[in-house]
Amino acid sequence: MSKDRLVSPDAISQEEAIRGWDAAGEEFASRFEKHEEFFHKHMINPAILDLLGPVEGKAVLDVACGEGHFSRKLAELAKGNIRITGIDASETLIGIAKRRNKAFSHCITFQVGDASRMDQVPSKAFDIVICNMALMFIKRYEDAIHEVARVLKPRGIFVFSLLHPCFLTPGSDWIMDDTCGAEKGKKRIGWKTDNYHLRLAARDVMFVCDTQETYYFCRTLEDYVRALRAQGFVLTDLREPLPPKAMMERKPEFQAELKRSLFLIIKSALLEDSSSL
Numbered sequence: 001m002s003k004d005r006l007v008s009p010d011a012i013s014q015e016e017a018i019r020g021w022d023a024a025g026e027e028f029a030s031r032f033e034k035h036e037e038f039f040h041k042h043m044i045n046p047a048i049l050d051l052l053g054p055v056e057g058k059a060v061l062d063v064a065c066g067e068g069h070f071s072r073k074l075a076e077l078a079k080g081n082i083r084i085t086g087i088d089a090s091e092t093l094i095g096i097a098k099r100r101n102k103a104f105s106h107c108i109t110f111q112v113g114d115a116s117r118m119d120q121v122p123s124k125a126f127d128i129v130i131c132n133m134a135l136m137f138i139k140r141y142e143d144a145i146h147e148v149a150r151v152l153k154p155r156g157i158f159v160f161s162l163l164h165p166c167f168l169t170p171g172s173d174w175i176m177d178d179t180c181g182a183e184k185g186k187k188r189i190g191w192k193t194d195n196y197h198l199r200l201a202a203r204d205v206m207f208v209c210d211t212q213e214t215y216y217f218c219r220t221l222e223d224y225v226r227a228l229r230a231q232g233f234v235l236t237d238l239r240e241p242l243p244p245k246a247m248m249e250r251k252p253e254f255q256a257e258l259k260r261s262l263f264l265i266i267k268s269a270l271l272e273d274s275s276s277l
């Protein structure tokens with residue numbers, strides 16, 4: 001995460017952050033058009049599905065659903081025996097989601113909405129809420145978690161994935177072996193983190209080849225756990241997925257992923273009374 005792209009989160013409004021996603025929407029959605037995007041396919045989504053368990057017959061809210069690939073995946077897994085609402089603040093992405101997922105209109109509905117103020121979503125209506133790779137792009141994340149607690153049924157499950165807050169920090173980067181000559185042949189000998197507690201916002205592209213930048217809000221792990229606890233959630237499980245073993249054996253460059261964790265996936269449950277825990 002490049003340091004010259006860092007700003008104070010106070011300098012960015014939630015509306016500005018959302019506008020960034022409207023501008024980046026087409027480019028982001030193109031990553032899922034023909035195939036599932038690489039990291040989602042091989043690392044993030046398998047870990048989320050593992051944490052969710054069986055989803056047939058459930059009512060699911062996909063918060064910040066993007067172009068809807070995870071809703072689509074759940075609908076396929078449940079063979080249509082599922083009721084999914086996908087919500088996203090970007091009109092661009094919801095427009096694409098509606099067009100792209102017409103075949104699932106019997107079990108998925110998509111709507112534009114801000115995760116931190118989901119007025120159109122009824123209370124205590126969902127068994128499961130997921131938020132896939134989005135909470136760190138939402139400035140008012142505590143309000144969003146409050147809303148998730150409101151719309152979940154008691155004992156409902158909230159699973160969300162993040163760029164790992166302990167490793168993807170302002171100024172984090174690979175440590176390269178400078179003794180091995182040409183740039184191309186340089187080995188990744190470590191991963192350094194920096195400024196973990198600074199809570200800065202980073203303007204950056206989502207994937208290296210992208211052109212459109214969005215704001216990513218760096219927070220500590222404690223920030224997320226505290227926000228969950230404040231709304232009555234208890235953390236029940238988590239995953240820090242690696243690329244699949246076969247892929248790491250076949251492609252030695254993936255071995256460097258053993259030095260860090262790119263993603264964190266947290267499962268939490270809403271308890272009626274968690275105050276004594």
Ligand SMILES: C[S@@+](CC[C@H](N)C(=O)[O-])C[C@H]1O[C@@H](n2cnc3c(N)ncnc32)[C@H](O)[C@@H]1O
Nearest residue numbers: 021064065066088089090114115132133134138
């Ligand atoms: C990295 S994308 C993830 C999209 C999708 N969940 C996925 O895994 O492909 C982040 C998403 O968060 C959405 N987003 C950002 N701020 C939001 C907010 N305040 N409320 C709802 N969605 C928001 C963006 O529009 C974008 O679709």
